[in-house]
Amino acid sequence: MPLIRDEGLAEHSWHFVDEEKLIGRIVPMIVPLARFNDILEDHSGLPIGVAVANDSDVGVIKPHFGAIDLITVDFPSFADGRGFSLAQRLCDLGFAGELWARGHVIPDQYAFARSCGFDAVLVDDEIFARQGEADWRAAATSLSLRYQKNNSDWRGGPRSIRELRRSGQL
Amino acid sequence: MYRYDEFDRQVVDERVAQFREQVDRRLAGRLTEEEFKPLRLMNGLYLQLHAYMLRIAIPYGTLSSDQMRRLADIGDKYDKGYGHFTTRQNIQFNWPKLEDVPAILGELAEVEMHAIQTSGNCIRNVTSDPWAGVAADEIEDPRPTAELIRQWSTFHPEFSFLPRKFKIAVTGSPNDRAAVKVHDIGLRMIRNDVGIPGYEVIVGGGQGRTPFVGVVLRPFLPTSDLLAYLEAIMRVYNLHGRRDNKYKARIKILVHEEGIDKIRDEIEAEFSGAGGLEVEPDVEEMSRIANYFASPVYEELPDKSAVLDAFEAQNPEFAKWARVNVAEHKKLGYAIANISLKPIGEAPGDATSDQMRAVAKLADQYSLSEIRVTHTQNLVLANVKKDDLHVLWEGLVAAKLADANLGLVTDIIACPGLDFCALATARSIPIAQAISNRFSNGERQSKIGELSIKISGCINACGHHHVGHIGILGLEKRGEEFYQISLGGDATEDAAIGEIVGKGFAHEEVADAVETIVDAYLAQRVDDEKFIETYRRLGAKPFKEALYAAN
Numbered sequence: 099m100p101l102i103r104d105e106g107l108a109e110h111s112w113h114f115v116d117e118e119k120l121i122g123r124i125v126p127m128i129v130p131l132a133r134f135n136d137i138l139e140d141h142s143g144l145p146i147g148v149a150v151a152n153d154s155d156v157g158v159i160k161p162h163f164g165a166i167d168l169i170t171v172d173f174p175s176f177a178d179g180r181g182f183s184l185a186q187r188l189c190d191l192g193f194a195g196e197l198w199a200r201g202h203v204i205p206d207q208y209a210f211a212r213s214c215g216f217d218a219v220l221v222d223d224e225i226f227a228r229q230g231e232a233d234w235r236a237a238a239t240s241l242s243l244r245y246q247k248n249n250s251d252w253r254g255g256p257r258s259i260r261e262l263r264r265s266g267q268l
Numbered sequence: 269m270y271r272y273d274e275f276d277r278q279v280v281d282e283r284v285a286q287f288r289e290q291v292d293r294r295l296a297g298r299l300t301e302e303e304f305k306p307l308r309l310m311n312g313l314y315l316q317l318h319a320y321m322l323r324i325a326i327p328y329g330t331l332s333s334d335q336m337r338r339l340a341d342i343g344d345k346y347d348k349g350y351g352h353f354t355t356r357q358n359i360q361f362n363w364p365k366l367e368d369v370p371a372i373l374g375e376l377a378e379v380e381m382h383a384i385q386t387s388g389n390c391i392r393n394v395t396s397d398p399w400a401g402v403a404a405d406e407i408e409d410p411r412p413t414a415e416l417i418r419q420w421s422t423f424h425p426e427f428s429f430l431p432r433k434f435k436i437a438v439t440g441s442p443n444d445r446a447a448v449k450v451h452d453i454g455l456r457m458i459r460n461d462v463g464i465p466g467y468e469v470i471v472g473g474g475q476g477r478t479p480f481v482g483v484v485l486r487p488f489l490p491t492s493d494l495l496a497y498l499e500a501i502m503r504v505y506n507l508h509g510r511r512d513n514k515y516k517a518r519i520k521i522l523v524h525e526e527g528i529d530k531i532r533d534e535i536e537a538e539f540s541g542a543g544g545l546e547v548e549p550d551v552e553e554m555s556r557i558a559n560y561f562a563s564p565v566y567e568e569l570p571d572k573s574a575v576l577d578a579f580e581a582q583n584p585e586f587a588k589w590a591r592v593n594v595a596e597h598k599k600l601g602y603a604i605a606n607i608s609l610k611p612i613g614e615a616p617g618d619a620t621s622d623q624m625r626a627v628a629k630l631a632d633q634y635s636l637s638e639i640r641v642t643h644t645q646n647l648v649l650a651n652v653k654k655d656d657l658h659v660l661w662e663g664l665v666a667a668k669l670a671d672a673n674l675g676l677v678t679d680i681i682a683c684p685g686l687d688f689c690a691l692a693t694a695r696s697i698p699i700a701q702a703i704s705n706r707f708s709n710g711e712r713q714s715k716i717g718e719l720s721i722k723i724s725g726c727i728n729a730c731g732h733h734h735v736g737h738i739g740i741l742g743l744e745k746r747g748e749e750f751y752q753i754s755l756g757g758d759a760t761e762d763a764a765i766g767e768i769v770g771k772g773f774a775h776e777e778v779a780d781a782v783e784t785i786v787d788a789y790l791a792q793r794v795d796d797e798k799f800i801e802t803y804r805r806l807g808a809k810p811f812k813e814a815l816y817a818a819n
Contacts, residue, residue, distance in 0.1 A: 153507075176303060176429070177306060177389070177429055178429065178511060179389075179426075179427070179428065179429025179430060179506055180506060180507055180511075182425060182426045182427075182428075182429065182506070183426055183503045183506040183507050184507070186426055186503065187503070187507075190541060204299070204303050206290065206307060207429075209425070210423075210425035210426070210428060211425075213425035213426075214425050214426050228297075228298045228299075228300075229293070229298050229299070233293065233298065236289065240282065240285070240286040240289065241279070241282050241283065241286060241423065242278070242282060243275055243278055243279050243282070244279075244422075244423055244425075245279075245419040245420060245422050245423070246420070246424065246425065259275040259276075259279070259419070260549060260553060262275060263273070263275065263553060263556070264550065264552070264553070
């Protein structure tokens with residue numbers, strides 16, 4: 099699955115692992131939330147990613163945020179927007195690691211994903227085959243302004259109209 | 269009214285370019301139809317029975333005369349010379365071609381208009397009281413709040429792929445003309461017991477297949493907490509609203525299934541803990557918005573107008589219009605003139621391009637160049653001097669817009685129905701026309717008094733039949749249209765869902781049935797009791813007896 103960041107297509111070395119016998123043997127790995135406890139015990143110190151479904155109760159991993167490097171939130175369908183709120187909730191809970199939207203996300207949702215706290219999108223191969231890097235880059239910046247507040251960490255992302263009005267500049 | 273600054277303008281211009289690019293990507297096959305659908309819906313573009321339909325946003329129903337003229341031009345250029353004003357205070361064109369839509373959006377953008385979020389599973393165009401800012405009974409002007417919500421909800425990153433559509437309405441008057449109790453969120457502007465302004469927040473109202481009157485979520489929310497609180501409601505809904513069945517996906521179902529107390533706890537928890545995407549607007553931003561809605565400079569006029577009195581005395585037709593269609597203005601010597609888009613025998617809410625231009629011109633001459641659209645599918649000129657009412661009326665007569673039937677039995681709400689809509693199960697417009705013709709006599713209408721008839725051509729209830737004093741729902745069985753009648757619905761502060769009166773009626777029987785109901789009311793009413801009051805006093809029994817006695 100290709101990873102899309104602000105600059106375009108990006109490299110990564112993470113592996114999704116869901117088989118018990120492989121847990122702990124591939125690094126760095128992303129495990130489902132249900133297997134997170136298995137990995138915690140014998141994996142301390144190594145990079146850990148957790149894959150969460152969009153209806154997960156993410157409050158349960160809050161005590162372990164410090165040990166988690168990456169959380170991916172599933173998008174089973176681009177029309178199911180729960181992931182956006184879940185990302186926002188993770189940020190509210192204080193998660194400060196990498197946050198990726200994963201699955202059926204379309205280029206037109208990239209800016210929304212970034213604005214809700216995602217750092218990147220791990221997109222389904224099938225979608226990327228139809229809508230490549232150029233489409234993602236174009237869609238990401240098709241709107242240069244927005245009414246909600248600024249993303250402090252995305253230079254080149256939409257700017258907050260309210261904050262621009264406040265400072266009196268375009 | 270609100271005027272775009274350079275930021276609002278740039279947003280709309282970029283949106284046009286963005287949609288043009290999305291259409292190109294769709295035509296090239298890079299976007300699938302499934303992926304394109306929500307994108308076009310969020311730009312107001314529906315695929316209907318015969319063609320595409322474009323729904324253009326009229327935020328809280330407010331239009332300038334120049335915008336109205338542009339709508340008239342679009343009606344001529346891209347449609348068949350007319351447009352249809354809707355129960356969402358918007359306008360729809362029923363015949364645009366897909367390839368013309370980016371150009372139409374471009375022409376709209378030139379006059380600060382768009383079709384953003386008039387459809388799709390997002391926060392829809394916010395609605396409000398069409399008499400906002402001028403009504404004699406108003407506590408607080410709802411338009412600055414409505415404009416703030418318009419901006420906040422536009423392209424909201426978190427809430428653009430909700431379980432289902434989401435509608436917010438605001439009223440600033442105790443007499444609710446915005447139907448806030450049948451919206452996903454209704455906001456009533458109030459003051460608390462120490463005089464601080466805020467909102468009563470109502471949630472979970474709605475019509476459709478499963479109608480509910482909204483319930484109070486928060487009796488008092490301070491003004492400064494509005495956006496953060498709305499975000500808390502939206503987040504709980506986005507995460508927990510049902511996505512397994514589109515007919516159970518509205519927030520009303522969540523509220524009903526979980527119970528208001530549980531939902532309230534979740535929302536309050538979210539509200540107290542949320543960082544969220546919103547920064548509450550500061551005082552400068554709120555006053556910047558409010559300034560656009562500052563009262564115009566009114567002339568100091570006497571309450572009574574000698575000109576008006578003289579014309580009323582000599583012209584009974586005008587006098588009737590002035591009595592029925594004109595409402596009290598907060599300022600002495602001024603009036604609110606309501607323009608009926610319900611001429612006898614015509615499709616409710618339709619206006620020709622020529623009529624739109626006539627209204628725009630009259631607004632320029634007599635009402636500060638501004639027009640309001642109502643959720644009852646009529647228009648309003650909100651600032652007319654009483655001295656000018658007669659000359660205004662003459663202009664309306666010339667445009668065939670002077671029907672004196674506001675709030676009367678022929679002021680019917682109807683959805684487009686099976687004549688246009690892909691979802692409809694029966695025709696609505698011919699039913700409205702038949703009833704309108706049946707009660708065409710003006711004296712009889714006046715005698716009957718206030719009575720709202722609302723007609724939907726399917727169970728989705730776009731014609732608001734659940735909240736009609738008389739509601740008519742068109743259904744289909746074995747290829748035959750039939751119509752279910754309900755009584756006692758109400759969209760105001762006394763909101764109620766109508767109750768089905770009994771077995772349905774064939775297409776050609778509906779006008780007779782309505783007449784039977786009206787006659788039963790006239791026979792039973794005490795003094796000048798309104799229809800809804802008689803219904804509340806007696807219940808459905810006398811009406812059932814009258815309707816089904818013969819069978």
